[in-house]
Every structure is written in C-alpha cells, then in structure tokens.
Amino acid sequence: MSQTKVKERKLTIARAMAEAVAQEMRTDDRVFVMGEDIGQLGGVFGNTRGLHEEFGSKRIRDTPISETAFIGAAVGAASDGMRPIVELMFVDFFGVCMDAIYNLMAKNTYFSGGNIPVPMVLMTSTGGGYSDAGQHSQCLHGTFAHLPGMKVVAPSNAYDAKGLMLAAIRDQNPVVFMFHKALQGMGWLGTEPDSVVHVPEEQYMVEIGKANVVKEGNDVTIVGITSGVHHGLKAAEQLAKMGINAEVIDLRSLVPLDRETVLNSVSKTGKLIVVDEDYHSYGMSGEIIASVVESGIELKSPPQRIAYPDIPIPFSRPMEQWALPSAEKIVAAYGNMESK
Template identity: 60%
Template structure:
C-alpha cells in the first residue's frame, strides 16, 4: 500500500497544470518523437493551461494547433504512434469523445491486439473532466467509467501536482495508449480557483509513479473512503470534520483506474470494515459499483457497511444551484461516512 506522499521540504510548489507541463517538456527534450497536438494547445497554451509555454520552447512543428475535427486529429495521432512516434493528443473536453469514439476505441485501444502485437500505440490522450463551474451538460461530465470499461487503454486520474507530474512521465513513456484525465478545478488556473490541496511540492528532476498503485492520502481506522480526482480533496476535508466527532476516516486515492489497485482498497476495508466510494461520474454502471463489487467478491466477510456517493443519472445542469445539487460535495461525503457507523 502506498502511503501519503510528502515531497521533501526543499521542493518547489507547483500547480497541477505547471507540473504536467514540466513533465511534457522534459519528455520532449529527451525524445524528439514526443509532440503535442490538439485544439488551442499552441498559441493559447491550452484552455486549462495544460500546454502553457510549450510553444515558445518547442515551436509549431512539435506543438500543433489542429482544426476542430476530433476524428481527424485523434486518428492522426494513432497513425503517428503506430509509426513509432509518441504523440500527446488533447481532447479539449472528455464530453467530446463521442465525436471521435471510433478512433479512440476501435483504433487506439484495439490496434495492438488486432495486429497480433506487430505494433504498439504509444500515445497519450489527454482530456479535461469535471464540472463545478457551470458549463452545462456537454462540457461538464467526468466519464472515467466509460474509458475504464473499454479494454485496451490505461486510464490515469491525478489529484495533486506531485502525482500529475509523475503519472505524466509514466504515461508518455508507456508503450500502450494512456487516457490522462485531469480535473479542470484542480489545475490552478486564474479564472477557476483550485482548492488548496492540489498545489504541492514537485521535484525538479523527472520521476515516475507506477500505474496501478493507489495512494492512501489519509490513514484512519473507522471508515474507508475510496475516490479520485477532485473528490480526493473533498474527502480529505470531510475527514477533518468527521475527526472532530471521533470518526477516523481513511482516504484512498486510486490515481489510476486501469490498472486498478484493488489490493490497497481491500487492505483498507479489511481494517475499517466500512466502505464509502465517491465519484464525480454517473452512479449507474460506473466506478462506484465496480469498487463495491470487487470488495464484495474478495472481502465480503470483512465488510460491515457500504455507501456510494456519485452523480445521479441526469445531465449536468447549467444552473449553479442545480449543478451543486447533483455533484457530490463535502457534506455528502460526511453524511455517507456517518451512515456507515
């Protein structure tokens, strides 16, 4: 089990967006086959600062703005990867996956298998997820579960700057396609303030975080909260309030969905006996159900209580009060943990 990772005190603090850019720049300097393509990734620097400053460093030949045709540029990235390059293709919003789903699922995810292993598809599909800023039903979904459900792709969801950099290094170096899903609210951009937690110490040198290793961001004895992305920070906030009432909550950050670190979850549940799974994806047929099912299969005798906290099966509303109602908040997590006691 990985414990909460505290970088050395001398490390520089970085926002999650800066940590991601540092990793991309380091890999581009190391390997000329790495390049970035997507909508507004060059001159604009990515609408969520995911590529800020890379154009000045590497030029338009390697940081490429593309037309608004997701099918075309994701397909181009797949082809480039199959020819030995290592593209990073940014799908501006994960909601747009429907436009180019054939390229993602029938090409990117399957071509290594379909070729009998004759070639790999070493590419990163980087995409923004999540709501909480009133951008309505077509720009606010999370959809972790959709990508994790489809075999052939690794799925990465960082929650801190430290994790974001290490996971990006791992993603670019991986020989399989990786879907790197970053939450807009965690990026640290000026017009969308992040909570305090995502900005962490980040080593200047390169480092990797292995896929399939969850991180226990807070240890506890009375309940296990399993979550990822933005809701790691909401769970940690809830845990502090619960501690005031004598409820000691453990918070497990999955960090990657594919591969999934089931063992860390099981170890925690065997200790606490109580499981709360929190997700910003839809409740039905998603991550919350998968985690509960795996625990039930392997540790049913240790499980005393279960709660799921997720988005109800409705489109994300534009209205701020309605959006706040459907996206799980700190109070929802607190209530779910109390219900297990």
Template identity: 55%
Template sequence: MSNANTAAEVRKLPFYMAMVEAIRQEMARDSSVFCLGEDVGQIGGVFQSTVGLHKEFGAERVRDTPISETAILGTALGAAAQGMRPIAELMFVDFMGVCFDQILNNISKTTYMSGGAVKLPLVITASTGGGICDAAQHSQTLHGYFAHTPGIKVVIPSNPYDAKGLMTTAIRDDNPVVYLFHRGLLGLPVLNFIDAQFATDVPEEPYAIPFGEARIVRKGSDVTIVAFAQMVHKARLAAAELEAQGISVEIIDPRTLVPLDMDSIYTSLSKTGRLLVIDEDYLSFGVTGEIIARVAENLGRFTLKAAPRRLAIPDVNIPYSPALENQVIPQVSNIVEAVESLMNNPL
C-alpha cells in the same frame, strides 16, 4: 549547497505547471514526443496544459490542429503506429464523443488485432468535471467509458505531484493512455472553487509513478473512502469534520482506474470494515459499482461491518444552474452524511 537542496525539495507547483513540466522534460529527452490539439500552440491550451511548449519546441512538435477531434486522434494513431509518441489533447472529455469510434474501434484494438506487432505509445488528454457551470455538454467526467474499453489505460491524478509523475509514465508507456485532469484542480485562478491544495511539493528532476499503485491520502481506522480526482479533496475536508465527531477516516486515491489497485482497498477494509466510494462520474453501471462488486467477490479477505455505500452523479444531465449543479455533484456534506450512515447502520 545545503540551502539550495532545501529550496529544491520544497519547490511548489500547481497542477497544470507540474503536468506541463513532465511533458517538457519528456520532449527534451525524446525527440519522438510531440503535442497536437486545438489551441495547444501559442495559446498554450485553454487550460494552460501546454503553456510555454510552443515557444520552446516550435510548431513542428507543438501542433495546432483544426477543430476536428476525429482528425486529431486519427493523426495521433498513425503517428504512434509509426514510432512517434504523440500527446493528443481534446480539451473537454465531453468532446471525445465526437471521435469515440477512433478510441473504441481503432486505438484500443490495433495492438491486439495486429498480434502485438503494432505498438501505440499514445496519450490522450482532456479536462473533466463540473462545478463551474459549464452545463451538460462541458461538465462530465466519463472515465468509466474508457475503463470499460479493453486496451486503454486510464489515469486520474488528484494533485500536482501525481500529475507530473503519472504524465511521465503515460508518455513512456507503449500502450494508449487516457489521462484526465479535473479543471477544479489545475490551480488556475478562475477555477479555484475548492480548497484543493493547488500548489504542492513537486521535485524538479524527472520521476515516474507506476500505474496501478494507489496513494493513501489519509490513514484511519473506522471507514475507508475511495475517491478520484477532485473527490479526493472533498473527502479530505469531510474527514476533518468527521474527526471532530471521533470518526477516523482512511482515504485511498487509486490514481489510475486502469490498472486499478484493489489490493490497497482490501488491505484498508481489513482494518476498517466499512467502505464508501465517491466519484464524479455517473452512478449507474459506473466505477463506484465496479469497486463495490469486486469487494463483494472478495469478502473472504475481510469482514464488513456495514453495507458498502457509493456517491456519484445521479442519472441526470449536469445542470447549468449553480444550485442544481451542486445538488447533483457530491459535496462535502454528502460525504459526511454517508459516513455517518455507515457508522450508524451496522450489518
């Protein structure tokens, strides 16, 4: 018995399998949960995000759709309004532009405009991020767009454990949730281009991670780094380099953008006094600026030792060329340089 329990505790899964396990367990638990999207059926999703579900639950509950993002979300919206719990996959976050009217003017507003009479327990999933030379129309992150829209919760897991727990919470939530997974973290061999701890401990039993509770990835005393998705792992690698210089870095992974756990950031800043926010979304009018603005509005809670800094995609389209793509996406070396600048330029 002891050996069996130990084996269960150390079971490791890659991100995509942890995410699928959450969906499978919720589909088994609740018959109102179903999946729809392009190639989610027998293929199991182009990113293996629904692998095995069609065989287990059949075509009625794992529905392949035509190539029409608007139809996918329109169907999901109607089903959710009638009490179902759809999980709609749009493959690439870039494709959400095709059906943005459904998101901006229907999904996000229906509960509000019905006076709370119509609940929309709907999950929209899509892949994000660059690094694999998919060019300008397939390499964006864009979570800031959805965070800017009232009525939508935004989830951005960075590891397998969170991928499962946050998906469980998303499916059980009675509100629309945009759940974005970075392709570079999935653990698929073709996409392994950074040390991202692809397989980590994931409990077999169902569990839910509450929205709005950040994870302290690494404790430190000199600088606070707030990072999302793949940037969490680049920050971890940078922190290891900085430790050799005697610089102690604390890394915070918010896990969810809406709701956003600012209290954990404030608590960390009260210790370090220095802040770097890194993101793979665009720089201007983005998440990095929002977090720094909230810090500026709460300066009475801590004392800053240096002006906050941010790293994000500059205001350019993401290039196809590998060399140019690496120039626009924040890299470990950029993070190290930014932290060094924070340490060397006090207020």
C-alpha cells in the same frame, strides 16, 4: 551534522503537466503534441503553456476543430514509432471521435497480435462545478475504464500529475490522462488549493496502477478519484471531530485498478465509502464496491457511494452544486452506515 533543507517548489497540476511534457520532449525527439489551442495559447487549461515557444509549431501542433482527424493521425504516428500526445479539450467531446479512440487507439495493438504498439497519450479535461452545463462538465471515468485496451489515469495533485504524465508518455500502451478542471490551478475555475503541492524539478515517474493512501485510519475507508480525494480529506477532518478516524485512498489510476490497496484498507476498517464525480450507476464506484464484496471481506455495514445523480448536468449553479459530491454528503453517508 547540518542537514540541507529541501526548498519546496509548489506547482499547479497544469504547470506540472506542461513541465513533464517539456522534459520528455527535450530527451525524446519522437514526442510531439497535437490539439486545439495547445500552441501559442498554451492550452485552454494551461497544460501546454510555454511549449510552443520552446519547441515550435512542428512539435506543438495546433489543429483544426476535428478531433477524429487529429486523434486518428496520432494513432498512425504512434503506430509508426512516434510518441504523440493529443488533447481532447473536454472529455464530453468523445462522442465525435470515439471510433478513433476505441476502434483504433485501444484495439490496434491487439489486432496486430502485439506487433504494432500504439504508445500515445490522450489527455482530456473532466469535471464540473462552474456552470458549463451538460456538454462540458462530465467526468466519464467509467466510460473509458470500461473499455479494454488502454490505461486510464486521473491525478488529484500536481506531484502525481507530473509523475503520471512521464509514465504515460513512456508507456508502450495508449494512456488516457483525465485531469479535473477544478484542480488545474486555473483561477477562473476555482482551483482546489490542496492540489497545488511540491513538485521536484527532476524527472520521476508515478507507477500507473498503484493507488496511494493519503491518510491512514481505522474506522472507515474513503476511496476517491480526483476531486473526490479532496472531498474525502475534508470529510475526514469533519469525522475526526466526531471521534471517527477515516482512511482516505487516492486511486490515481483507474486502469489498471489497484484493488489490493483498497481491499487491504477495507479489511482493516470494515466500512467503505466511494466518492466519484462520475455518474452514480454503472461506474467506478460500483466497480470498487463489487470488488470488495466479491473478495468476501466481512463488512460492518453496507458500502456507500457518493456520485453524480443519473441526470444531465444542469447549467443552473444551485442545481449543479446540489448534484455534486461534497464532504457533507460523505459525512452523511457515514451516518447512514451507522444507523443500519
């Protein structure tokens, strides 16, 4: 019997996100998009490319530079039965609109006793590495994961980006969709090639709250978020040359956090390294380590975290590259574990 070979259709994360939004807009009239430069430009990071041509300015709404205004408007629209998607161009801009995000978007369902859901998606860019300094380069995963009332997702590849976007749009809760700029597929940002993967044309959802074991291993668990996943896979290749078989986990979802997948892996390997481009202290890396330690799993060596130093992100390229996580830092962390 002959087998039909499935043709690969590789997309960037940006195109996968735009495709997911378009497919949902075709089937649900309640879905619309608001943000700065998301119309004819197609979004600074390509997330809404082609949508304005298909759906027009009523459903793809370019807004003035007032994040508080359009995020607040989205909260109202979601509370009234619509399913808005808004783009906060850089996550660093959260400071000017945190009241709309946290005191409105995240809390209104609770305040209403569950009677008024707020089904909206806030998509926002994260990450550095291209010398855009401290106001355009942060990740802030821990900032949003720390605040109850909203789900938080962070894909590392185009397949997950499409599936998580469809899941986020259909979710009854507000969802923060954090995409890393260096994984988007925009050439001027220096795209990670491994983020460009096969994406089916049909609609599908990736479960929010479920991590993915992207590489199995027995000697050490490497847990990554967005760019950290790719650093982890590259480190695993280097460690393999030393006879070390690393397991690499892509969290994909920060809230809910899939602790079970992490715990199952660490109970097998006995060693843990967490990789996150967010700041070192008080973040997701510490939360994951705390979850493992609190579980009572017997570790063979102290857990390690590779994260951004607790400093403002430098504009200088050599200084920024020095501070960023890397595969080499992960390999060195494993060496530190072995020496203790």
